[in-house]
Amino acid sequence: MDQSYRPRYHASVTSGWANDPNGTIFYRGKAHLFYQHYPHKPQWGTMHWGHFATTDFVRWERLPITLVPDQDYEILCGCCSGSAIEKDGKLYLLYTAAQPDLQRQCLAVSEDGIQFQKDPGNPIVTADMLHPEVSRTDFRDPRMFRKGDWYYLIAGARVLNEEQAAANPNGGYLERKIDPLSVYSPSLGNVSGMDPEKAGYGNLILLKSRDLYHWQYVGKLIYEQDEFDLAYFRLNGVYECPDYFTDNGEEVLISSPQNLPTMGRRYQNIHSSLYMLGKLNFSTGRFQIRAIEEIDSGFDFYAAQTLRMPDGRVIMIAWKEMWDRNYPTQSEGWAGTYTLPRELTVEEGRLIQKPVREIAAYRKNRASCDSLSVTNQSVSLDGVSGNVVELHVTLKPGAASKAGLKLFKGGEHETLIYYDRADGVLVFDRSRSGQPFRGQEKDTVRRYCDIGQAESVELSLFLDVCSLEVFIDGGRHTMTGNVYPEPETDTGIEFFCEGGTCQFRDIEKYDIVVDP
Numbered sequence: 239m240d241q242s243y244r245p246r247y248h249a250s251v252t253s254g255w256a257n258d259p260n261g262t263i264f265y266r267g268k269a270h271l272f273y274q275h276y277p278h279k280p281q282w283g284t285m286h287w288g289h290f291a292t293t294d295f296v297r298w299e300r301l302p303i304t305l306v307p308d309q310d311y312e313i314l315c316g317c318c319s320g321s322a323i324e325k326d327g328k329l330y331l332l333y334t335a336a337q338p339d340l341q342r343q344c345l346a347v348s349e350d351g352i353q354f355q356k357d358p359g360n361p362i363v364t365a366d367m368l369h370p371e372v373s374r375t376d377f378r379d380p381r382m383f384r385k386g387d388w389y390y391l392i393a394g395a396r397v398l399n400e401e402q403a404a405a406n407p408n409g410g411y412l413e414r415k416i417d418p419l420s421v422y423s424p425s426l427g428n429v430s431g432m433d434p435e436k437a438g439y440g441n442l443i444l445l446k447s448r449d450l451y452h453w454q455y456v457g458k459l460i461y462e463q464d465e466f467d468l469a470y471f472r473l474n475g476v477y478e479c480p481d482y483f484t485d486n487g488e489e490v491l492i493s494s495p496q497n498l499p500t501m502g503r504r505y506q507n508i509h510s511s512l513y514m515l516g517k518l519n520f521s522t523g524r525f526q527i528r529a530i531e532e533i534d535s536g537f538d539f540y541a542a543q544t545l546r547m548p549d550g551r552v553i554m555i556a557w558k559e560m561w562d563r564n565y566p567t568q569s570e571g572w573a574g575t576y577t578l579p580r581e582l583t584v585e586e587g588r589l590i591q592k593p594v595r596e597i598a599a600y601r602k603n604r605a606s607c608d609s610l611s612v613t614n615q616s617v618s619l620d621g622v623s624g625n626v627v628e629l630h631v632t633l634k635p636g637a638a639s640k641a642g643l644k645l646f647k648g649g650e651h652e653t654l655i656y657y658d659r660a661d662g663v664l665v666f667d668r669s670r671s672g673q674p675f676r677g678q679e680k681d682t683v684r685r686y687c688d689i690g691q692a693e694s695v696e697l698s699l700f701l702d703v704c705s706l707e708v709f710i711d712g713g714r715h716t717m718t719g720n721v722y723p724e725p726e727t728d729t730g731i732e733f734f735c736e737g738g739t740c741q742f743r744d745i746e747k748y749d750i751v752v753d754p
């Protein structure tokens with residue numbers, strides 16, 4: 239089958255479906271990216287774990303399927319998301335065995351990182367072992383890590399408050415009526431028709447273990463804090479796919495909340511990804527939040543996971559798609575790509591994301607221009623074109639009302655990234671990109687990133703056939719989205735300005751060339 243949308247330097251499946259990154263870890267000389275996978279069709283189905291490995295985050299080796307849902311406890315929904323940890327040289331995976339009304343955690347172990355054995359004692363953690371406040375229906379995506387002599391895990395869950403728990407001694411799951419034969423949608427399927435007063439609100443829970451096999455409940459991470467919008471604490475959905483790491487003494491908690499309402503320009507997708515800075519109390523589980531921010535202001539970014547490299551870098555990879563949308567590559571027999579891995583640091587109280595430095599080894603055909611002035615027009619530059627490229631530019635919008643870039647341009651198609659002076663936002667506009675988008679949000683074609691009244695905006699853009707990632711002001715913000723232009727012909731790049739004159743400085747473009 240023709241696969242003309244296949245990205246050249248982003249991880250993607252060649253056939254079938256892929257969603258969340260799972261078990262990201264550096265193990266035996268390679269970075270491993272396991273992922274949620276349905277091999278038989280390019281749509282979500284009973285989950286398997288697929289497997290990529292890489293030595294440079296650009297070339298992805300495709301390895302055999304890691305977990306196949308072949309156990310009774312995995313019927314219907316399969317081996318859902320989870321994480322990896324190394325212990326005594328072995329690689330352990332902890333994943334959610336999911337059924338439509340029951341989610342439990344299971345272990346698999348490997349001596350070589352390729353072949354895994356499921357533990358005969360699976361499922362090793364069930365909500366019944368924890369506390370009546372934890373729902374058995376929505377208890378998933380365990381993220382393990384080690385601190386001192388203990389292993390910890392953070393999982394997404396619906397949790398009842400004390401009054402609710404007292405009224406529902408068996409947990410929230412009894413309230414849910416699901417037809418197990420209906421098509422299970424992991425996102426909306428978990429949400430529709432649920433009354434959070436009975437089923438609990440989205441939360442994260444902390445468990446600890448000495449040996450990875452026996453886990454005890456510590457408590458819930460998220461408590462109401464007056465400084466933050468109540469919507470974070472009254473989530474009618476699950477805080478999916480948690481991740482946790484420290485950088486420079488800062489603790490970072492990552493998660494993807496379902497159904498978080500839009501707040502101003504933030505959280506414009508139905509399901510979002512956010513980070514919280516704060517402090518985790520390992521005795522109570524409580525996470526004292528100091529700041530909350532959306533990770534990416536674009537369209538297609540979910541379920542991010544991190545891994546730590548031997549050189550100390552924290553690398554984040556997310557699913558570069560979104561639930562409840564159409565996926566145009568399904569007609570090519572595949573669906574599911576991942577972001578360019580990003581190096582994370584915490585600086586001045588916010589998360590900074592930079593494209594993984596290894597990408598620089600694949601740069602070819604440099605073209606540059608020190609300064610370009612544009613007045614009420616759209617211009618191209620010799621040598622600056624392509625749809626598998628890295629492009630850097632510093633935009634000085636001056637008094638112009640709109641100034642920015644037209645990408646993937648050809649015929650009627652163009653994808654816009656521009657600064658809008660009146661609103662103080664960077665806009666990602668894919669309304670004329672190519673194949674149309676459908677989704678459940680009001681607007682599936684425009685996203686906005688608040689940057690305020692800017693004299694200068696520094697942009698690093700990564701284009702890869704059907705994908706655009708924008709790093710703004712040294713990675714203080716990012717915007718990620720897929721677009722579906724004509725892959726052969728929509729390769730133009732133009733610099734444009736409306737309502738005045740603007741300057742483009744330090745323009746630098748490279749082709750990214752990864753030999754097959």
Ligand code: FRU
Nearest residue numbers: 258274318319424425478541
């Ligand atoms: C998030 C998610 C997880 C679940 C997995 C199923 O995208 O819904 O919560 O484990 O996908 O594929």
